[in-house]
Amino acid sequence: MDVGDSPLLKFAADLRSLRDKAGGYSYRQLGARAHYSATTLSDAAGGRKLPSLAVTLAYVRACEGDEAEWEDRWHQVAAEVLPTPPSAEEGHPPYAGLAPYGTEDAEWFFGRDRVLEDLEKRIIGRRFVAVFGASGAGKSSLLRAGLVPRLPGPTVLTTPGELDVRPEKLDLGQDLIVVDQFEEVFTLCPDAEQRAAFVDALLTARCRVVLGVRADFYGHCAQYPELIEALTDSQLLLGPMGPEELRQVIMQPAVKASCTVETALVSRLIADATGQAGVLPLMSHALLETWRRRRGTTLTLAGYEAAGGIQHAIAQTAERTFTSLEKQQRALARQVFLRLTALGDGTEDTKRRLPRAELDTDVDIDVVLDRLAHARLLTLDRDTVEIAHEALIRSWPRLRNWLAGDRDGLRTMRQLTEAAATWDSLGRDPDALYRGSRLDTAVEWTRRDGVRTSVMERDFLADSLAARDRERRLAHRHTRRLRQLVALLLVLLVLAGGAVVLASRAQQQAAWERNLSVARYVANEAENRRDDNPNLAHQMLIAAYRLSGTDDLRDRVLSAHAATSLDMVSRSVLTGQALSPDGTQVPIARVPDIADDRINKRLGGYLVPRNTVTSFVVTRTERAYATTAETDPRIWDVTDVRNPVVAHTFTGPLTLVAFAPVTGRVLVTVDGTSEATVWDTSNPREPVALAVLENHPRWIADIEFSLDGKVLATIDNQSTVRLWSLEDPREPRQIGELSDGEDVSTLALHPDGRTIAVAGKSGSIRLWDLTNAWAPTKIATLEGHSDTVLSLGFRRDGTALASAGKDDTVRLWDLADPHHPAQRARISGRTAGIYGIGFGDAPDWVVTSNSDGTTRSWQFDVDVAIATLCETVYDPISEDEWRRNFSGIDYQPPCS
Structure with a gap:
């Protein structure tokens, strides 16, 4: 060929x-x-x-x-x-495309009979009625092609832009005035007095009045008390069409045009459009293009796909609308779309509903929003803005390029927006301002080309910078006052020998306060210098900690160490889930002899699909296996980390997988969140199904094995924890149940099997005694995390618990007395993607496993962390640099 x-x-x-x-x-x-x-x-x-x-x-x-x-x-x-579109001579198109249906299109308008009957009853019973609905919900078509042709008697159909707003011009002697796009009163008329006169003319007109109003202008209507009073019990909210109404919109115009519609096309359109706000004009446009590509008199699924369907219709409209804007407005439109998109973390990007208050009050912003809403790209509701259809994110190349260009910058923008909103909601509390590296990152981002922040965000950053300057001045002033105090105490010591002890104590207290003030100031300075001079920043931070010895500075040292550590470990990891029989070498994370992404990829780079690793195990025979859960869930043999191979592929999607620790012989999978199956993976290439957990609720949110692999814990979507005995994997049986009334999304079983730790969205961790597994008793609650707890893991001796949270912290808890637990330390660092946490072969060495196939260590021994940081120091801090930061403190290089 x-x-x-x-x-x-x-x-x-x-x-x-x-x-x-x-x-x-x-x-x-x-x-x-x-x-x-x-x-x-x-x-x-x-x-x-x-x-x-x-x-x-x-x-x-x-x-x-x-x-x-x-x-x-x-x-x-x-x-x-495929067949080309027929010529215009082939008859009246049965669909209106992106334009609304007019009065001349009444015979082609279908699907709103129930709403029209309700509207007619309201008009008969009331003189003043308003129809509210989101952009693209079909208000104009309802009024023009649906309502007006059904009403007897003289009727005027107009818009504010077409009608002279003087009161006498509205006294037309008609039975009914229908004012479509009433929001134009606010967008096209800058004169407040003229707007008020127009509203008053409508309210006093000697006829019935029906308004069509976009829902996001409801607040504007509230500016006129008489209008709100007239609309009491006279409002009709127009929502999305249901499946049967959509079927009429698709089928009836085609029948009238002597055409047929393939059943597959009808099903596809209903699936694409059901429940989508603002989708009607997009669907009508796709149908019009499909009709132009019909095969004979039949509208086909192939023609619909050739036309691009709803998705490509949106993309074409988006590009045309964007390029029609002025240069400054295009920049604003870009910022609007970026703010309206929520970045996915291992998932697709999705649309985000945006409070209107997040966008500045600006003429150009209003024009951009109005143009985009008019093109059906955005849906403007009463107080919110959102993308009309998520297909726009997937199908518009320009928007895809924007999102791919600087994802870290977009995350910085989203964090800044949320932080500014929180600060404003707390009455602009100074404690909620940015500090340290987060402030520097945000300020650097705002200086990039094309970046536009809101008024609230600019106020937030300005106050954050001002607060940092005040703290620096206060620290220097405090140091100066302390020096004066020490000098005064020395004079008093000479004059009053009897006050020696008192003066000595006061001097010690003053010195401690001085040291603490200097240490915290230096720690903040170290955060600011971390990016451009990490060598100096680490020395400053270590010296500040040694100067004060406070817990918060210890945590900063640990966090700095964690930020420099490689995502690689070569010894024991997780509670038995990634241990070789002797508890040592584990071939995971990266190839052990090369730890540089520029030379060698992480293990996760070899696994397909990426970012889906859900468990890891090393068997007694020294073979290592990883599992991934996606549309094609697999067991990977990763004994040779340079060349991992697929050992087995399951059929159908799996949402959860877990290997039994130590042996790695038993595997539990959750199919589509509904069914838990127990497998024998003695031969990983041919796993054998042994049993299914009986009488388990439909949704399974998480699963976890005990250290010995004999007990399986499951969490359902109602946060109920169930314990199952797998001593005989062929006959699993329930042996206990826990429901503490709070959200539970992760858990850990104590090595002795008599204690369980559970946690979820609230951030609190609860310890329960399982002596009576059917009626557990609460031991203690651990408070610290400010967001969802992602994973929990006990130390092998049971005296400590590690936790990773969505608040980007990993914490170590002392459980020597489980009834009075205490937080040992907190390390800040990225925790996205963590699915497992446990301890290494040192008491204060915590290890987390990530879905991208990497493993990361978190060192909680501050002396080890300091020693490791100092190993990278080649140039000790100079005396000049020391004097600039540690004024009045003897020169003591921390890594000499």
Whole structure:
């Protein structure tokens, strides 16, 4: 076959080439990976006809190709080989596209019969009625094509932009005035008196009045008490259409145009549009383009996909609207879209509902929002703004490029926005301001090209900078006063020999206070210098800690050590889940002899799919296995970390997996969050299902093994913990239950099996006595984390507990007296992706495992941390630098 004969033949040849590059799978093997028959996949690469988009993407996914690239290829080929749009002479289009239906389109308007009946009853019973709805909900079509043609008698249909707002012009002697897009009163009329006169004219007109108002302008209406009074019990809120209403919108215009709609297309459109606010014009546009690509008189799924569907309709509209804005407005539009997108962490980016108050009150901002809402790209509600459809994030290339360009900067923006909002909600409390490295990072981000902050964010940063300057001045002033105090005490010592003891004590207290003040000032300075001179910053921080010895400075030293440590350990990790039989070498995280990402990838870089590792185990036979849970859950043999291989692939998605510790023979999986299955993985390449946990609720939120692997704990979606005996894996049985009335999303079992620690969203950790496993008793509550606790792990001797939280801290708790636990220390550092935590082979060495296949150590022994930091110091702090920071303190280089 000559691949140059046609675009279709070239497309088919490239599919076959992709299969060859993936390893030359047979079509039977490819069918098992793609979940399509071998015949279907063979036909897709045969070149006789264009395969459907779904089959094409399944083929590419099975060959590990770039789905986005191939989807674009498919659309290009489809535009050339599928039937071209018919000419305009072929009759009235049955769909209106992005434009609203007008009175002349009444015969083509369907799906709102129930709402129209309700509206007619309201108009009969009341003189003044308003229809509120989000942008794109179909208000204009409802009023113009639905309401007006159904009403008898003279009716005026207008908008504020078309109507003279003088009161006498509204006294038209009509039965009914319908004012669509009433929000134009506020957007097009800058004169407050003229707006008030127009509203008053409507309220006093000698006829019935119906308003169509965008929901986000409800607050503007509240500025006029008489209008609010008139609207009491006279408001109709227009929401999204249900599946049956959508079916009428799709089917009835086609029937009227003597066309038919494929059943598959109807199902696809209903699935794409149900529950989506503001989707009606987008769906109408996609239907119009599909009608233009109909096959005879039939609207087909292939034509819908060739037109781009709802997603590509949004992308085309977005690009056209964006490029029509002025240069300054385009910059504002970019900031709006970035703020409206929530970045995914191992998941796809999603839309974010934004409070209107987060955007400045600015004419250009109002214009941008209005233009984007008019194009149906944004949905403006009463007090919020959001992207009309998440398909925009996935399908608009420009927005994808924005999001990919500087994700760290976007996270900095999101954190700044949340911090400023919290500060404002607390009455602008100074304790909520940024300090240290977080302040420096935020300020540096605001200085980049194209960055625009809100008034609240600028106020927040300005107050943070001012507070830092005040703290520095206060520290210097305090030091000076302390020096004066010491001098005074020395004079008094000479004059009054009898006050020697008192003066000595006062001097010690003054010195301690001076040292504490200097230490905290230096610690803050060290945070500011960490990025440009870590060598000096670490020495300053160590010296500050030795000068004061306070817990907060100890935690800062530990956090600095954690920030410099590599994501690699080569000894015992986690509560039995990644230990070799002798508790030593573990081939995980990175290849042990090279610890540099520029030379050698992390283990997670070799696993596919990435960021999905959920457990790790080393068996007694010295073999290491990792598991991943995704659409294609796998067991990986990672004994050779340079070349991990798939040992087994499960069918269907798994949400949770857990290996029994030590032996690694028993594996428990949760299928689709609904069913827990026990497997024998003596041969990991051919695991054997042994049993299913009976009588377990539908949703399973987490699972955890005991240290000896004989007990399994499960958490359901109601935060109930159940204990199961797996001494005989073929016959699991429930042996206990715990429900403490709070959220539970993670747990850890004490090595002695008589204590359990549970935690969740609140950040508190609860200890329970399991002596009576069916009626546990609470021992203590550990408070410290300010956000969700991600993972818990006991030390092997049971005298300590480690916890990792979503608040980016890892904490060590002393349980020598479990009834009176105490926090030993806290280390700050990134905790995203952590799924497991435990102890190494040193009492104060905590280790966490991350879903990207890496393992990270957290050293809680401050002396070890200091020694490790000092190993990297080649230039001791100079005397000049010491005097600048430790004024009045003898020169003592901390790493000499």
